[in-house]
Amino acid sequence: MISNNKTVISQFLLLGLPIPPEHQHLFYALFLAMYLTTVLGNLIIIILIVLDSHLHTPMYLFLSNLSFSDLCFSSVTMPKLLQNMQSQDTSISYAGCLTQIYFYIVFANMENFLLVVMAYDRYVAICFPLRYTSIMSLTFCVCLVLMSWVLSILNSMLHTLLVVKLSFCEDNVIPHFFCDISALLKLACSDIHINELMILFLGGTIIVIPFLLIVVSYVQIVCSILNFSSTLVIHKVFFTCGSHLSVVSLFYGTIISLYLCPSANNSTVKDTAMALMYTVVTPMLNPFIYSLRNRDMKEALIRVLCKKKISF
16 A cells, blocks of 8 residues: 555656657757757846846846746756757656756746736836836835745745655656646646646636736726827837737747647647747747847947946
C-alpha cells in the first residue's frame, strides 16, 4: 500500500518537442538564438531604465519588472529544453520538476498582474492627466509591484505544495518539454480533486479578472478620447497604448486559444505549440514591441551610449 504523501519515483522523463531527429540541430540553433535574443533584449531594457534618469517614471518601473519577469519566465523552461535537445537526456529530477513548476507559475502570474497594472497606468495618464502625478506616486507604484510579486509567490506556493502531497507511482513520462502542472497531475496515482479545484478556481480568477480589468480600462480610455475632436490627440493616444495592447494580445490570445478553444484531435501538439508561444516567442517579442515603438527608449539608448563614449 502506498501512502498519499509518499513519492515513489525520483525523476520524470520529458518527451520534449515532436521534432524529427534529423532536424534536432536546426531547431536547437533556432531556440538557442531565440533564448539569447530574449535575454539580451530584456536585459537592455532593464539596464536602460536603471541608467537613464529620464525613464524613472511609473510606466518604466512597471516595464522593467515586466522585462525581468519575461527574462526569468523564459529561463525557467528554455535552458532545460536546450540541454535535453543537445544531450538527448530527457530526465528531470523530482525536485527539479517541482522547482520548474513553482517558478513557472510565479513568472506567468507576474506577467498577468503587471499587464493589469500597466493598463491602469495608461488609464490614469489619459483619463486623468492633471492628477496623474498625485495618483501614480512612487509609493503607490512600488506597492502595486510588490503586491503583484506577493500574490504571484503565494499562488505558486499553494499549487506547488499541493503537488508535493501527491504520489507518483509507475508512469513518469511527461508529454511536454517542461514540467507543466496539468500534465504532471495526469501521472499522479493519488486523489487530485483538490489540485484540479484550485487550478480551476484560482487559475480562472487570476486570468479572467485581470483580463476584464484591462478591457474595462481600455473601454474607459476609448470613451475618454472620443471626446477629443483633434485627430492628432487620438492618434497620439493610440500610439502610446499600442505597445501595451500588442503585448496583451500576444499573452491573452495564446491563453484563450489554449484553454478556451480546446482541440480533441491533437491536444498534445497544440498544447506544446501554445506553450512555446507564451514561454519562448512572447518574452522574445516584448522588448522589440516596446523599443521599436517607443521613442523614449531609443533616446535613452542614444544618451547611454553617448555617455559611455565620453567616459572612454
